Amino acid sequence: MKSLRFENIWLLSHRDKKARHVSFHPKKNLLRGRNHTGKTSLIRSIFETLGAKPQGKLESWDENTASLLEFSVDGCHFFALHQNGRRALFNANREMIVATSKFGEWSQAFCNVTDFNLVFTDKKESAIQPADPACFFLPFYVNQDGSWQSEWNTFGGLKRFSSPWSAILEYFTGVCPPEYYRAKAERAQESKALEESRREYKLLERTIERFSRTLPLSGPKLNPENFANEIALLTKEVTELNERQEILRSAAVKEQDLLSSLEQQIRLADEALAAYDHDAKYLRAGNSEPLICPTCNAEHTKSFLDLLNFAEDARVLRELAGRLRDDASEVRYRCSTASAKLSTVNENYKRISVLLDTRKGALKFEDVVGSLGAESAFAAFEAERQLLQEAIDKTLGVIDSLDEKMKLLRAPKRTRAILEDFRSHYMTGRVALQLPPVDVSKMKLAGRPDLSGSGGPRSILAYYAALWQTCQGAMGTFDVPVVIDSPNQQAQDDFNLPAVLQFIAKDLPDGMQLIVGLETETDFPFDREIHLDVKYSMLREDHWAETERIVEPLLEKMYVMMESDVAEV
Structure with a gap:
């Protein structure tokens, strides 16, 4: 223990x-x-x-x-x-x-x-x-x-x-023992993954069934009108991505401006701290010359209050610099997050733009589907179904192993x-x-x-x-x-x-x-009493x-x- x-x-x-x-x-x-x-x-x-x-x-x-x-x-x-x-x-x-x-x-x-x-x-x-x-x-x-x-x-x-x-x-x-709770937490995650894989498997089954009714193994594979419909959907998605891109760009610019301001304040605080350190060393020096006023030539001795005030100012500045660095770290994280989101939006925008440009040419969507044939489509579905079934079987095996481990623990x-x-x-x-x-x-x-x-x-x-x-x-x-x-x-x-x-x-x-x-005194024994x-x-x-x-x-x-x-x- x-x-x-x-x-x-x-x-x-x-x-x-x-x-x-x-x-x-x-x-x-x-x-x-x-x-x-x-x-x-x-x-x-x-x-x-x-x-x-x-x-x-x-x-x-x-x-x-x-x-x-x-x-x-x-x-x-x-x-x-x-x-x-x-x-x-x-x-x-x-x-x-x-x-x-x-x-x-x-x-x-x-x-x-x-x-x-x-x-x-x-x-x-x-x-x-x-x-x-x-x-x-x-x-x-x-x-x-x-x-x-x-x-x-x-x-x-x-x-x-x-x-x-x-x-x-x-x-x-x-x-x-602690190992039991680790296994329990892992099992919860595996169960959630199993549920997701089963949901995807059912969705794939429904998709195959619908595809079989609309696209037989012989004859035309797709209606050409679907090509125009998909172009319209892609155009709409590009428009939405453009709007999202502008919002993220604006947010990134604002966060970057705020970060620059905070870094400037941190730099000023650090410079002030350096000046305070220099002044404090001078005040603490026992053999230094007295302070002489440049206007009236009066001499001033260094008092304990001066030292105390300088120390207090330095402490406040140090805490301020610490808070500013925390704020800068948080803003820097938000800048990074906004940039990452903006990068994702840009990638999606380029992908859809290339796809639209390709489909605006002489190539038709029905020609692509016709060249592949219904057999290729069904083969792709079957390959996906096998992958999902393998994932389900593997997850079930992990869950069974964790159940046995928890039972023993x-x-x-x-x-x-x-x-x-x-x-x-x-x-x-x-x-x-x-x-x-x-x-x-x-x-x-x-x-x-x-x-x-x-x-x-x-x-x-x-x-x-x-x-x-x-x-x-x-x-x-x-x-x-x-x-x-x-x-x-x-x-x-x-x-x-x-x-x-x-x-x-x-x-x-x-x-x-x-x-x-x-709150009150007691006659019962304690090894140590702290009285407030x-x-x-x-x-x-x-x-x-x-x-x-x-x-x-x-x-x-x-x-x-x-x-x-x-x-x-």
Whole structure:
């Protein structure tokens, strides 16, 4: 079983000149603070840094706050850096692995270092897509905005997959190994290809039947009037292509003008940054001469405020240059797309124009058909039918092979044993949380409880706990940190709330890392307590210097790498 642990997180707000550093214990952590003291902000930052965006929004939070998370996978340490959609991954020596503003690239890097290889098909079942960080953390994060109800609403963006909940839970509990889901996704694609081939085969059969009725094997093969009709259709198609070509040309010109403007702005920003670097070096020089006003000859000393202002201007320019490069990259992609479409239109236009020119000459369409004969036409149909039948037979063989592979991977005996453990854990949790017993003999892994009133959150907690205990079992695949944000839901009374806290502190698996956000003090033991005591100010001024020293060099590395990547493109 692979193990992931959160080690440290640093948060840095250049706007507020405040920061925060929090170190996590490998076992039980308590984030304690009243409402609006920043518990949720801190917890959300952990997941957003790793590319999993929870539901809900934060009020009065600097969206440009930089976050650096140190985490470990089987004892191997990594650093994940995030600022406003841009992310970078570093190894234990803080050497860069990847820097990107593209979510797909980041997800691939995260899955590589964690060895998380779950795959899905999209909703149209047209392509295989790898799972992302939100899929990885979904069973292990209980947040205030989407986890305490009867549906899976913890993270956004998961609905683009086709029914991911069951697959995610079966992956982590060990019901099916990752190879099962890869085979399942491949089977879905093959089934779609089979359906398409069969549809084409039926269409070809109808075409042959109609062709046989209108064109016998002897005598005239085609009516000459059809030639004139086809010329009219081709002329209409050329006209439509001309209109499409003009639209695409106009779009390409506009995108190219916008790209030129953005590249000019990037160049100006880079030149300004170079000037700032030169000026900053001069200001930092300790043995340089004082500044002398050319008008009044007054001497001015270099103050710390000057240095600070220059540093702040350079930071703003650097972020502006980063955003401009992102915009330029997107516009460059749109230019490339428009050019590709325009090229396709031009090719179709040339093809049809040549065809029209040929048919306007002395050659007649009926002469071509007559020379080929009906026999050639039927032979072509038959060859196409054989190709389609071969494709159908081949696809059926692949599907049968995948079905056999999935059957071997999903062992019924193992599935029953895991479900029995899960149901037993759920029943035990309900008893500990002061809930009446229920029949769980048919309960499924993805079957979240749907109970109203104060018992609803307790039943959800019992359900999550059953999942965590099952994942920690002998057949689980990952040991992932569990995060519970505010277990006091639906106004638990003085009888039920202590039962909830005791269950979290004492009854959950001992080996897993736990982070709990709580509003009040508790007598139940936690290995580390982080106290947040100032409303709307989780970040602190006294953490600024240390955090800036750690985060700022990595931010600079990230932006330099992203700038070089854009330049190469």
